[in-house]
Amino acid sequence: METKGNNLPADPRQWVKDLEAIWQARDGVEAAKGFTEDAVQVWGTNQRQTGPELATRPAKWFAYAKDLNITKKYLAHSDDTIVASWNSTYTHPETGKKVFERGIEYFVFREGLVAEQHAWQHSWNEGDVSSTGDVSTD
16 A cells, blocks of 8 residues: 555545445455554544454444445545545344434544544434434434
């Protein structure tokens, strides 16, 4: 993989497109590649994964969300970070309801590999009615 300087892939926009293609293909092996040995993923209420848990996470997600449909969008980059957003849908395997997700994530690179991934998302079921007004805690 060609890198820009010592950190980012040469073309951050293409990197996000390639990542999207891997997730659209639900390829757990490819989705687990490209991380440093000490990489960490952080999401939700400061939940963290690293090592073997991080490497197996994509395949577990694809097995759970069997009909995952996802798009990713490049937003920005700096010397060592790429920021992207995503929209996805899948069928919840236990309830059979269609789940919608919208999120944002950033990836911190070291020598062309992801050293940190931070993600925030919002999920809701098809047909759910969110609160209205100026402030929402949904």
